[in-house]
Amino acid sequence: MEEVYAARASGPGTGERHRTTPPYQAVLFDMDGVVTQTAAVHAAAWKRLFDSVLQDPRLTGHPRRDPFDIDADYRRYVDGRQREDGVAAFLASRGAEVPSGCPNDGPDAWSVPGLAARKNALFLEAVADQGIRAYPGTTALLVRLRDAGIPVGLVTASRNARTLLAAAGLGTAFDVIIDGQTAAGNALPGKPDPAMFLAAARRLGVAPRHTAVIEDAVAGIQAGRRGGFGLVVGIDRGGHREQLEIAGADIVLG
Template identity: 55%
Template sequence: MAIGSREPFAPVLREVRAVVFDTDGVITDSARVHAAAWKTAFDAFLRDHPPDDPRQGRPFDVRDDYLRFVDGRSRLDGAAAFLASRGIEPVARRVRAVAAEKERLFTHRLGEQGVDAYPGTVRLVRALRAARMPVAAVSASRHARELLTGAGVVDLFDVLVDGGEAARLGLAGKPCPDLFLEAARRLGVPPNRAAVVEDALAGVEAGRRGGFLLVVGVDRAQGPSTGERLLRHGADIVVGDLGELLDDGLQR
């Protein structure tokens, strides 16, 4: 069912019948842990395998490089994209090596630090459920269920499509829309009646390619360049926190 005009949601959601949320950086604050692990892995690789052009050997930037090359993608796709951006041929052994090191670092840091769910996201999801709106969580990571469980929010979602499911079903990674389309299919709602919520450039592009009714970009840093990029890649709107999609959030 669609959200009614009497529900406490921003007007942009009023025609939506289901919402598909990305996990890292949208539901949980795990994007910071991913970015830190990628930085350590990539910086070590660049030191051990310096590019021919010294300018290409600069350290991995946890904001710009993370957003452009790895955020929202599978580990292997992210590793390959970043290495290629530095003029390093992304042969399979190199990609696997740096991806495996990132996985080791991420798992270690996740065990030490844990992650939390963003309060604004939790408020929105609870409000959607109260309005009997089906919701799904999607992630290119195989850690999504672990992250959502650790943050205490896994039971809020009707459907979870993660990296393990993507591998099992042969779903292409973002910016292809396969993960989002599978989530919408499981919710029983066509894409042109559903919304996608994403913080990654590849993710908003996937939502646009999938023909979703609404693509919401989330810019936690609230920097003008990031918001503009999200819009250019396919977001219909950009918010700093998902609480802004509640009517009371718009008043804050």
């Protein structure tokens, strides 16, 4: 993670190499898989949800009922996205349909928001059992950036961000947090749309071209690239370097 301080990056398709001026005027971090060690917990919760849903006779459409792939399906359809978007994307990939429902549907409702709420309940149950840890390399980088007076923001689809950060001992680590709650309250579309990253940059008062984005999800890398951010760093913790590079990461660290 310290390589962010001395990155050399080339814009995709430009053929030009340029030396960055680390650590940029601001740095925006994703949370799950970048700051906190929660990506695997999310993936397991999604698998529990979808493996159950795929066997439910209430599914309509022309569903394929092969189980959720905890690696490929997680990264392709749900990683980095808002929960409802992830539910819709995965079910569409299987040719399955459930009612659109109402935004406030609870975990017992047979609807897209209901399934999203059920997944969140499974995730929080696992967190209560396992606890939360931060990645030491990210924590060290956050300390270095803050000591240098570089503003830092968190941009995550999670609606539990503040609770999880506090549990990981990082409750005051970020100058700005744009999370799922913020997105819902301000009608911001989720990743891969760049709106959440752009909102964080505006609140920090730094132009995107002077801001670095650090992400481990393809959807997040795509959002950083589409938003015109000066450096988009991919974090590969599971052998997905090529996918992150294809999505538009300037460099991939792992």
